[in-house]
Amino acid sequence: MVRRRIRGAFDFFDTVGRLPPLERQLLRLSHREGRVTLLQAAAAVGRSKNEVEAALESLVSQGLLSAGGFHNIRFYEIGLPTAAGVSQDRFPSGPSIPLVYHFNLLSDCRRTDAFRRAIAACVRQGDTVIDLGCGTGVLAMFAADAGATVIAVEADPMVAEAAEYFVRSNGYASRVRVVEADSRQLEDGIDADVIICEMLDTALIAELQVEVMNDAVKKWLKPDGHTIPQAAVTTAELVHADYKFSGMDFRLIHFEEYGARQSGPALSDAVEFHRVRFDQDNDVSIDTTIDMVPSRPCAVNGVRLCTSVALTDDIVAHGSPWFNPPLVLPFDDLEVKPSERVRLGLSYGLGAGFSSVRYSVSKQSQARARRGKRSK
Numbered sequence: 001m002v003r004r005r006i007r008g009a010f011d012f013f014d015t016v017g018r019l020p021p022l023e024r025q026l027l028r029l030s031h032r033e034g035r036v037t038l039l040q041a042a043a044a045v046g047r048s049k050n051e052v053e054a055a056l057e058s059l060v061s062q063g064l065l066s067a068g069g070f071h072n073i074r075f076y077e078i079g080l081p082t083a084a085g086v087s088q089d090r091f092p093s094g095p096s097i098p099l100v101y102h103f104n105l106l107s108d109c110r111r112t113d114a115f116r117r118a119i120a121a122c123v124r125q126g127d128t129v130i131d132l133g134c135g136t137g138v139l140a141m142f143a144a145d146a147g148a149t150v151i152a153v154e155a156d157p158m159v160a161e162a163a164e165y166f167v168r169s170n171g172y173a174s175r176v177r178v179v180e181a182d183s184r185q186l187e188d189g190i191d192a193d194v195i196i197c198e199m200l201d202t203a204l205i206a207e208l209q210v211e212v213m214n215d216a217v218k219k220w221l222k223p224d225g226h227t228i229p230q231a232a233v234t235t236a237e238l239v240h241a242d243y244k245f246s247g248m249d250f251r252l253i254h255f256e257e258y259g260a261r262q263s264g265p266a267l268s269d270a271v272e273f274h275r276v277r278f279d280q281d282n283d284v285s286i287d288t289t290i291d292m293v294p295s296r297p298c299a300v301n302g303v304r305l306c307t308s309v310a311l312t313d314d315i316v317a318h319g320s321p322w323f324n325p326p327l328v329l330p331f332d333d334l335e336v337k338p339s340e341r342v343r344l345g346l347s348y349g350l351g352a353g354f355s356s357v358r359y360s361v362s363k364q365s366q367a368r369a370r371r372g373k374r375s376k
């Protein structure tokens with residue numbers, strides 16, 4: 001296996017010594033407390049929320065703290081810098097999928113079979129294929145079956161080692177080369193007929209699909225080359241979910257999978273709010289408003305996001321247990337009728353994880369919603 005990990009030299013004490021006083025104070029506070037919210041930190045150092053937020057975010061960008069959160073509460077904790085630049089967030093909120101979950105990915109037959117068919121339809125004998133985030137190497141081996149020579153890239157060292165083993169033990173070593181690296185840190189110099197990348201997740205929030213593909217297409221894709229997948233579309237729809245467990249209310253962002261309770265039928269049309277083609281350069285952030293019209297008078301308390309993926313022109317994969325399961329953003333109960341709109345303000349970074357998600361929900365009369373849209 002080829003190891004291409006770049007380990008940056010990092011001197012903690014030298015870095016801390018050069019920090020501005022407020023950042024040094026906040027870093028000491030975080031080390032003492034382990035984890036602080038923005039409001040706690042501002043109260044502890046007696047400075048304004050804005051000043052403290054800027055200083056904490058600066059510490060995050062230097063890799064000295066990591067940020068997390070749920071709903072709109074952001075917290076900061078001691079974080080180790082990752083030389084490879086891959087966040088240490090783990091499934092299901094981050095880009096890293098520990099080895100123990102790869103059997104589950106393989107077991108999701110709808111997912112794996114859709115990729116197998118797409119690869120068989122797209123890859124030709126003699127092609128050069130790059131498989132980004134190869135995991136166990138399964139998609140790389142499908143591409144080899146179609147006659148390609150494959151470079152399979154995986155950032156997680158333990159997973160890359162497993163891929164190397166499975167490629168060898170299944171008899172593909174002469175056709176699939178495993179490279180342990182963050183694909184964004186690899187150089188150009190490969191002309192790929194096909195780039196495969198399965199770093200997909202619902203609404204493209206947690207995994208690095210867009211950022212990795214933006215980089216890979218520029219570096220490696222031949223002008224007449226193809227990507228698998230081709231495109232992804234995300235929609236939002238109103239639902240009514242039951243957040244009560246043992247009489248207590250737990251309004252949490254959740255996937256309608258992995259054994260979680262389902263919220264039932266959609267109470268509005270599904271409104272498309274995001275579409276990407278992976279052979280183009282795409283924005284890595286979303287900041288949008290989405291108006292949903294209730295289909296009947298009812299109570300709503302959640303927005304369900306669903307992502308469909310076109311693997312080829314003809315093969316479209318919808319949510320399945322380990323591939324973009326529906327994601328519900330909860331809010332307080334709202335009584336609504338079809339003459340009204342429910343407006344969702346939504347922003348997040350693609351690949352930036354759930355801590356980047358911010359949203360708000362409000363009820364609008366149809367006339368007000370139209371006026372708002374016109375003045376934008």
Ligand SMILES: C[S@@+](CC[C@H](N)C(=O)[O-])C[C@H]1O[C@@H](n2cnc3c(N)ncnc32)[C@H](O)[C@@H]1O
Pocket residue numbers: 086095096097105106132133134135136137138139153154155156159181182183184198199200208212
């Ligand atoms: C959803 S899994 C897909 C695994 C495999 N391709 C499959 O379909 O079963 C995504 C994989 O991408 C890897 N990954 C995430 N970010 C990466 C990056 N920047 N460069 C290379 N691999 C990455 C993760 O460690 C994980 O193994």
